[in-house]
Amino acid sequence: MKTRPQRPRTAQARHHRNSILLTSGLAILLAAVAIPFYWLIVASTHSSHEIFDSPPPLLPGGHLTENLSSLRQTAAFDRVVLNSLLIACIYTLCAGVVCTLAGYAFAKYRFRGRDPLFGVLMLGLVIPTQVTLVPLFKMMTELQWLNTYQAVIMPNLALPFGIFLMRQSMTALPDELLDSARTDGCGELRLFLKVVLPPMKPALAALGIFLFLFQWNDFIWPLIVLRDNTSFTVPVALASLQGVSDTDYGAILTGTAVAAIPMAVVFLVLQRHFVSGLLAGAVKE
CATH class of the missing domain: 1.10.3720.10 (MetI-like)
Incomplete structure (x- = not known):
């Protein structure tokens, strides 16, 4: 019975590494796009004074x-x-x-x-x-x-x-x-x-x-x-x-x-x- 030839370990390792790099890059891009929208939603629930607090609010407030x-x-x-x-x-x-x-x-x-x-x-x-x-x-x-x-x-x-x-x-x-x-x-x-x-x-x-x-x-x-x-x-x-x-x-x-x-x-x-x-x-x- 013939067995399916397996790729060399070096090729598998390279493919795994490329997948990790691609996933990490996409995650960074997603965060760069999503974080401003998240902060917009959070800031819309705070007052003007709370928006400029240091550090800025990261959770929704009660002023919506x-x-x-x-x-x-x-x-x-x-x-x-x-x-x-x-x-x-x-x-x-x-x-x-x-x-x-x-x-x-x-x-x-x-x-x-x-x-x-x-x-x-x-x-x-x-x-x-x-x-x-x-x-x-x-x-x-x-x-x-x-x-x-x-x-x-x-x-x-x-x-x-x-x-x-x-x-x-x-x-x-x-x-x-x-x-x-x-x-x-x-x-x-x-x-x-x-x-x-x-x-x-x-x-x-x-x-x-x-x-x-x-x-x-x-x-x-x-x-x-x-x-x-x-x-x-x-x-x-x-x-x-x-x-x-x-x-x-x-x-x-x-x-x-x-x-x-x-x-x-x-x-x-x-x-x-x-x-x-x-x-x-x-x-x-």
Whole structure:
């Protein structure tokens, strides 16, 4: 009876050592990522004075209710969270439609000036956002959109990165599949909805995560166009809590912890599609 040959002990020892090093490295990276989040949760349950104690608190305290009450009184935080959720959800839906349609057009339609136009669009990835603030603010003023949701949502609907992501994903879709559907009498709208979109679910999930996080975390533009504290988004409301002489850090950290919940939920719901969506179209056959 033949026995399975065993690897030499030196190879086994090397494999065991590499496994230990890899596990140790991953554990260090996990700790580096998890410790700040843990301290954020712990600090959100302490008062401002306790947060700056030496050594800092490492266990939850009893001031969470007071911090939440302070948030509601000083920043109308319940309304602010609803504002951010509404703006982020509407933006994700509308920008997702725009980026998907634009990516499909750049990937599968041939028209004059397509490549130069796509190149000009990609310049938006390297132009700093601050360059466009003044002309955009002037446009919002002339449209009388200041302190409105549409002023926050509309300027970034055609996001260059979103269009680039969908274009790269749809480039991998075989042209023969689309031509076959057209030959069978499929209209362009039905072709897009029934043939193009189903294989794009991973890319759409990645796009949805990116768009939601982009709008949820946006600070500069909402700070410029939103004037009333009842229409603030979460980042703007938290920044407004920082006073000149006195700052309630307990309330700010509590608000930051609450603001991280929707982002975590969105990522956990769509995370299985996230990596495959980002890699879609990266490998050419």
